Amino acid sequence: MNSLKSDLEQFICVGNDVVELKLVKSEDDFFNNKKVFRPEMTHQLFGQTENIFGYKDLRIQLYYSSTRLAVYLNHNYSEKINPNQYEGVKADNVIKAIVDTLEIQPITSKDEFIKELAKESTFKPSGNLIHSYSREREGSTSQFQVYKHDRMSLDSFREYHSRMQTFLWFFIDGASYIDTDDDQWLYYTFFEKQVEGSSTRYNFVGYMTLYRYYAYPDKIRLRISQLLILPPYQKQGHGAEILQAIYRDFVSDINVLDFTVEDPSDNFVRLRDYVDCKVCMNLPSFQADVIHKGFTHTMENEALEKSKIHKKQVRRVYEILRLRATDMSDAEAVKAYRIEVKQRLNIPFQKQKNELEKLKKVLKPEELAAAMQAVDTNERFKMLEKWYQEHIDAYMRVIGKLSS
Incomplete structure (x- = not known):
């Protein structure tokens, strides 16, 4: 029995270690292992242990074309467990688990996927451009853009959204797909604008969703639901840039009361704290010579007027900035x-x-x-x-x- 258990353990691998994610811009990228990034979690596909059973040296390739998000899915391994040798024990069907969870119809042929890359330059983001900014990246200046979609009005964006939300399973705990027929959802998409000769590419960076709730008596409360910035673009200041752009998008809207956040991750809490502190530290009531006198309604009102920051978050910002001034x-x-x-x-x-x-x-x-x-x-x-x-x-x- 112990011998059988030991033999079976050879066929166990960790999902986080064997799933390869990649944004592919060219045929060279397809074969470039330096472009691979790993998921933060796979328990939503493979169970709480995140283990996959039945393979040795398993490698799962889940590649996306960088603009249109065409999906390539395949896997290879050095050995797959033989049920005849191990009392009928079978390998996990990892491809089915991924396809069923992500709800995708992937390309499984490498050659077919590479042919799809020729269509990348035809892609243009839908929605309204609300913000552009630049960042130093890989030794050069890159341009980035934020687009807003008031509702799922275009079939082309509905299809695109269905592909971009598949990343959630690997980076957002407790992920679920939203009801795109609900018109109260707002969508923001982020792209790297890359000019190559006479053509322009829009490489997918990430996206955010917000939901419009009723706020008594006659206002709307915006709740940030999902924010995803893919690993190749993380730690470059995009989150702060995007959050500030969305604040500005609504600051003059008299129908919007404030912003809240749905079940934020620790990373988002830090991002929100930073952005809100940047806003408030320039307001009169948050200055060092007055902040030590205590929290006031003036602080709430100024923060609400400047960026529609919720009053509970204003209190947290106050405590951070008072500590900074202490x-x-x-x-x-x-x-x-x-x-x-x-x-x-x-x-x-x-x-x-x-x-x-x-x-x-x-x-x-x-x-x-x-x-x-x-x-x-x-x-x-x-x-x-x-x-x-x-x-x-x-x-x-x-x-x-x-x-x-």
Whole structure:
């Protein structure tokens, strides 16, 4: 039995290590291993362990043409498990798992895919161009553009969206496809504009989706749902550039109240903190000579007017910028900051305490003792200190970026 288990373990590989993603601009790119980037996760395709069973030296090639996002899918391996030799145990059908999850009809012929590359120069982004900017990339200046789609009105964009959203499974945890028939969705696509002689290419960089919610009594609240920037374009400042462009797109819209974010990742929280701090640090109420006086409604109003920042996020921005303005060698100033932040963090415990006071009138003694144990003072202090330190660590990373 142990021998069989040991033999079978030879046929286990990790999905993250064997899936090759690539944006292909030319035939040379197809064969260039330096263009490969790996997924951050594959559990949404292959299960929680992210393991694939049944192959040795497995290599899964999932390549996209860089503008039209034509999809090539294939796999190879040095050996596949033989069910006749291993008590009928079969290899996972990895191609079916990918096709079914991504809902794609891939090209499986290398030659056919390379022929498709000839059509790349015919692609033009749909939607309205709302922002252009440049970045130094690979030793030269590259131009980038952001396009807005108010709704899924064009069949051509519907098809394009169906391909670009397939990247979600590899980079967004808990990914799911949205209902494109719902007109409350907004779409933003990002491209690298590349001029080559007389032709212009638009290489896909990423995209963002927002949803329009009702905000009482007569406004719309925009919720950022998905933001994806592909690995070849990450850590180049695109996220901040794009988020600021979208803020500007709505700042004068009297129907839009503010922005919120749906279940943000840690990376997006840092991005949003940075962008919002950049906006607010230039506003009068956030200046160093007044920010130490405490949080005010003026701060909320100025941030809302400037970039439609939600009031809860304004409070977080205030804490970051006040920490930035605090003299860390001044013990009293540091103490005052710590007390104010902990008072905010203590609000859930205070609500719990107030509820307990009400329950004292109706609970039996043993039930009351159990409830009081849940709000043990020492445990509350420990939890508050833990939360406080986590916030300070996150805030200091943003402050470091603001200073760079």
